[in-house]
Amino acid sequence: MIMFRYFLSRRHFILAFVFLCFIAEILVSSGLIPANLVPPPSYVMQALFENSSEFTKAFCETASAACAGYLISIFLGVSIALVFSMFNCLKKALLPLALFFQTVPIIAIAPLLVIYFGFGPVTVVVSALIVSIFPILAGTLIGLEAVEPGELELFKIWQASPWQILIKLRIPSAYLSFISSLKISAGLAVIGAVAGEFVAGGGLGSMIDSARTQQRIDLVFASLFLLSLLAIIMISILRALNHWIQSKRPFATAIDL
Amino acid sequence: MNALLEAQNLGLKYAEKSIFSQLNLTVSPGDRISIIGRSGCGKTSLLRVLAGLQTPSFGNISGQENFKFSMVFQDPRLLAWRTVEENLQLPFELQKIKLRTTESLLEQVGLKASQKLFPHQLSLGMKMRVSIARALITRPKVLFMDEPFAALDEITREDLQDLVLDLTQKFSIALVLVTHSIFEACYMGQEIHLMHAQKPGFKKSWRQQQKSIPRFNKDLFSLVTEISTELRKA
Numbered sequence: 001m002i003m004f005r006y007f008l009s010r011r012h013f014i015l016a017f018v019f020l021c022f023i024a025e026i027l028v029s030s031g032l033i034p035a036n037l038v039p040p041p042s043y044v045m046q047a048l049f050e051n052s053s054e055f056t057k058a059f060c061e062t063a064s065a066a067c068a069g070y071l072i073s074i075f076l077g078v079s080i081a082l083v084f085s086m087f088n089c090l091k092k093a094l095l096p097l098a099l100f101f102q103t104v105p106i107i108a109i110a111p112l113l114v115i116y117f118g119f120g121p122v123t124v125v126v127s128a129l130i131v132s133i134f135p136i137l138a139g140t141l142i143g144l145e146a147v148e149p150g151e152l153e154l155f156k157i158w159q160a161s162p163w164q165i166l167i168k169l170r171i172p173s174a175y176l177s178f179i180s181s182l183k184i185s186a187g188l189a190v191i192g193a194v195a196g197e198f199v200a201g202g203g204l205g206s207m208i209d210s211a212r213t214q215q216r217i218d219l220v221f222a223s224l225f226l227l228s229l230l231a232i233i234m235i236s237i238l239r240a241l242n243h244w245i246q247s248k249r250p251f252a253t254a255i256d257l
Numbered sequence: 258m259n260a261l262l263e264a265q266n267l268g269l270k271y272a273e274k275s276i277f278s279q280l281n282l283t284v285s286p287g288d289r290i291s292i293i294g295r296s297g298c299g300k301t302s303l304l305r306v307l308a309g310l311q312t313p314s315f316g317n318i319s320g321q322e323n324f325k326f327s328m329v330f331q332d333p334r335l336l337a338w339r340t341v342e343e344n345l346q347l348p349f350e351l352q353k354i355k356l357r358t359t360e361s362l363l364e365q366v367g368l369k370a371s372q373k374l375f376p377h378q379l380s381l382g383m384k385m386r387v388s389i390a391r392a393l394i395t396r397p398k399v400l401f402m403d404e405p406f407a408a409l410d411e412i413t414r415e416d417l418q419d420l421v422l423d424l425t426q427k428f429s430i431a432l433v434l435v436t437h438s439i440f441e442a443c444y445m446g447q448e449i450h451l452m453h454a455q456k457p458g459f460k461k462s463w464r465q466q467q468k469s470i471p472r473f474n475k476d477l478f479s480l481v482t483e484i485s486t487e488l489r490k491a
Contacts, residue, residue: 148334150330150332150334151334151336153310154328154334155351156310157308157310157326157327157328158347158348158351158352159351159352160351164350164351168347168350168351169336172336172338175338249338250337250338250375250377251337251338252337
C-alpha cells in the first residue's frame with residue numbers, strides 16, 4: 001500500500017522515465033544513434049537480468065559502503081558543527097581546513113586512501129565520508145547560527161544560558177537546513193563510494209571499471225541505473241523520515257524535500 | 258508607592274546620531290503608560306532601553322536589576338516546534354522554576370481548546386493571545402508591549418486591548434505600551450507621552466483619571482483630537 005502510494009505520488013517522473021526509455025529504444029533501433037555509444041534500454045534490462053546475481057552483490061556492497069560513509073559523515077559533521085557553533089575561535093581556525101574536503105577532487109586523493117586503508121571496503125567508506133561530510137557540516141552550522149534574532153532576544157529576556165539556547169533554540173532551528181544538507185550529501189556519498197571502488201575494488205564501481213575495459217556499454221549503463229536507484233532510495237528514506245518527524249513536531253512549516 | 262523603574266535623563270545615540278535624549282519616566286505599580294509618536298521617533302528603542310535589552314548612551318535607570326518584566330512584540334515570536342502549552346512553559350523551563358499550571362491562564366485568554374495545537378495551526382490573533390499569555394505567566398511586575406496589536410484586524414485588536422487591560426489589572430502589572438495608534442494610546446494608557454524625533458524629552462504628556470469606559474466616549478475623542486493635532490504640528 002505504501003509502495004503503491006509512493007508510485008502514485010511519483011507518477012509524473014515514472015511516466016517521463018518510461019517515455020524517455022521508449023524514445024531511446026526507437027532512436028537506437030532505427031540506427032539514428034549508434035548502438036555501441038548508447039545501448040537500447042532493452043539491452044540494459046537484459047544485461048541486468050542475465051547478471052542479476054553479480055549486480056545484486058555489487059549493489060549491496062556499494063549501498064552498504066555508501067550508507068556507512070554517509071552515516072559516519074552525519075555523525076561527524078553534526079558533532080563538528082556543534083563544537084564550531086559553541087567555540088567561535090575554533091570555527092575560525094578550522095573551518096577553512098574543512099573546505100579541503102569540499103575542494104580537493106576525490107579522484108585525486110582516492111589512490112592515497114588505498115595506501116592508507118588498503119584495497120577493500122574501508123577505503124570505499126572513507127571515500128564516501130570525505131565527499132559527503134562538508135555539506136552536512138556547513139548546512140548544520142549555518143542552521144545553528146541562523147537563529148531568528150527575535151527569538152534569541154526572547155531567550156535573553158528570560159536569562160537563558162548559552163547551553164539552554166543551544167538545546168532549546170539553536171538545534172531545533174537548525175532542522176530545516178540540516179535536513180536539506182542531508183539530501184545533498186546522500187547523492188554525494190554514492191559518488192564518493194563509486195570513486196573509492198574505482199581504486200579499491202568491489203561494488204558497482206569496479207563493475208563499471210571492468211565493463212569499460214571490455215567495451216560492455218550495456219553493463220556500464222546497467223550499473224549507472226542501479227547507482228541512481230541507490231541515490232533515489234536513500235533520498236526517499238530521508239523524505240519519509242522527514243515527513244514522519246514533521247508530523248510529530250513541525251520544526252519548519254511547509255517544507256518538502 | 259515605590260517606583261518600580263525610574264529613568265532619568267535617558268538618551269540614546271546610534272552612529273553619532275541622537276535617537277532620543279533627556280527623557281524622564283517613572284513606572285509605579287499599576288501604572289498604564291502609553292508612548293506615542295511617528296515611525297522612527299525612537300519609541301521602540303526607548304522601550305528596549307527600559308527593558309534592558311539595549312544600554313542607554315546617557316542617563317541612568319534605577320530598579321532595572323531587581324524587577325521582573327515581560328515583553329510582547331509586534332510578532333508573536335512563538336517557537337514553531339512547540340505546542341501552545343509548551344510555548345507557555347518555556348519561561349519556566351529556562352529559569353528552572355517549578356512549572357505553574359498553564360490551564361487557568363489559557364482559559365482566561367480563551368485558548369483552552371487549542372493548548373495542544375502548534376503555532377502554524379493558529380490564526381494571528383490566537384498567536385498574539387498565546388504571546389500575551391506567555392508574557393503574563395511569569396507574573397511580571399512590568400509588561401512592556403511594542404506595538405502588539407499593529408498587525409491585527411480591528412475586532413481582534415479591540416478584544417485583545419480589553420484582554421490586556423483586564424489581565425494587567427487583575428494581576429496588578431504595570432503596563433508600558435508603545436504604539437502609533439492615537440486611539441490605542443488614549444484607550445489603554447492613563448499616562449500618555451508624545452515623542453518627537455530630534456526633540457529632547459517628551460514633547461508633551463497627558464494624564465487621564467480613569468480607564469475609558471465605554472470604549473467610544475466624548476472625553477476620549479477630544480483627547481484623541483488634541484494629540485492628533487499636536488502630532489501634526491510636529
